[in-house]
Amino acid sequence: MANFTYRDGHYFKDGEPFFFIGIDYQYYRDKRSNWGARLDQLKAGGGNVITFYIPWRHHIVHDERTGAVRYDFTGETLDSRDLVTFLNLIRAKGLHAVAKPGPFVHSELNIGGLPDIASPSFNPEIEPVRLYHGGPLYWEYDYTQLPSPWDPLFAALAERWLGEVGKLLQPYVGEPLIGIQLLDETIYCTSNDAPWHFGYDAPNMRFFHQLLRRKYKTIANYNKVHGTEYRAFDFVPAPRLEPGKPVAHERRELLRYVDWAEFQWRVRRVAYEVYRQQLGIDLPYLTNFAGITPPISENVPDAKEASTKDSPLNYLPLYPEWWFAQNRVDLDADVYHYGMISWLGVAAYNIGDAGSEPGELGDNEVFNRYINTARRRRGLNLEENWGFSKLYHPLSKYPMIPFFQTLASIAGGATGYVVFTGVCHGYWIDDLDRTTQKQYRTFPDAAPVGENGEIGPMYDAMKLLDDYFAREGAAFLRAAMDMDLCFLIEPEYAAVSSWTPSATEWTLPHAIPRVGTGVLEPATMTCNRLGVNYELAELPALSVDDLLAKKRVAMQLAFFLSRSAQEKLIEFVKRGGVLIASGELPRYDEFMRPCELFADFVRTDPAGLIYNTGNIFNDENALLANLRRAGWERRVSYSDLLRAFVYRQEDDYFVLFFNFDRSGPHEKAIEFYGRRLLLTVGAKTCGVVRVVGDRIRSYLIKGVNEFEDRVETIRLRMADQTIEVVGDGSGFDL
Structure with a gap:
């Protein structure tokens, strides 16, 4: 049995x-008699790991006479419940596996895979999750209420489920199981949702009040810090959305948003900790965070959930603030391994929704969101849309769309990917999913393998991509991107910014603290356009030594910053670090007490610190000027409407490129580390070129654009070496 470990973001x-x-x-959407043949096709298509949800509601069985609960994992009551046979087949075929037992799994299932007894819609003894207006959180696919994770009855049911499935999985640890994914996009797919859409139910509020007790110790201390007069922590309310009203009239009133964001983070962290313990499996625990993107509505038949989530349109640009405030993935590295999913829009055509026609490329925001989500922390792309063109964008049926996007996630930093899904499933019972068949007979509609085993261009594109990384993936993982810059994230700034779309909601004599909106978003678009390699990291998670390992760091400051963070930045610069900063100098600490340690340090004009008033991050010229002052020199450049990302290990380079022209052919160039790669590309051509020394060693090219109905002749030229590919292709050991 092979020995699998996980570190540095990969296996x-x-x-x-x-x-x-x-x-x-x-497996639960297909006949047991199909499993073996489909697994053979997926392995032949280049896959080395099979991922699968284990829906709670699919395996629960109630005694018809007594109502007693038991679980069927052997197919005794329905062939598609035979998880034991499915696992044995994966093992017998030499594949590896990642199991995803929930408790909530999404998968477009009724109640997201929860059984009826776990939903307040059918079990009124369970408290639902509540939104800021007091209404319950509904699951959009069947308009059922989702349970509060800390409701005692639901928690007991979930613990029993995880215990049972954990016992079932235990004999398969190591072979074929190499990992576990719990939950889905954190709790109920809320990892990129607004902070007023979760947590207002009684069980979650108890969690919130316990957090306040740990943080402030006594209600007297809480009142002193916040300027309030509550008699007990249980009386402290959660902040609520009030559009058009100031979020605070004095600085210390902002702390309620900081506290609420800490709750939103910790309630998710603790859920992973608790479920991990209850499952009892000793394997790497993976996560699938939603993209750093505005919420994208799926084309769900008869969807009603959106009517319960009523964020005003002017709040939607705050989505990166919501993400950074509640998903503190660096601080959680001891609990799980970061991973992403890709439902961010159509990257090749810059479409940020599930229905718009291709138009002008604009600022290429969707592609930038792909890169940022993968760049947030190295890990796996655990869901790339390969064929959901009915539920999501119609362009998803064209193979070049998922190919382009999978490669974009790898360019951003993903260390592997999941084709989601590999098969057009066509067999399941209404009790499992009564919604998606209203739209299309199979799930999804355009996956690489058809319902009856048919294969075609989507399968060929998947195999082309898979085969390349099966050959070159290990070498790629040994390479790394030379980072020019680390952008620092202060989650407490994002916590305040999450509620503050404009000056209408802001009356304090300070600039609104910002992290993503108007800061990292424009800065990273500049970097991706001009070949600046960057990473993202949470300041609270970094030690001074961690900071010193970066060539240079950059941060947009605000009027408050914790005393420990101020001391950390001072020590970093004193020890030789390079810090590029702009914004308002901090004058207060994390409790809004006067603290000007960093401001006083800046006034001494220390070497290594480049400080600017205002915001340099939304100004391309200002950002580049500051980078040059900090010693940055451009090592990678490329032609207009082209993006390129270079990973290297000594003299071994992987160049991932993406062309955004809608026509062709076009002559382009990529210059990197003193080398020049010339390309003839067509409409949305993308690929990978491995260069060793000064020669092309291998390549992967997607030169067929099925949507534009174009087959381009792609040429790669380096020194005296020329390679020509008509349409799609790959080559090795050149």
């Missing part, structure tokens, strides 16, 4: 880097 197999090529296959 190792027997000590060697292992590039994760996953394919999701939902």
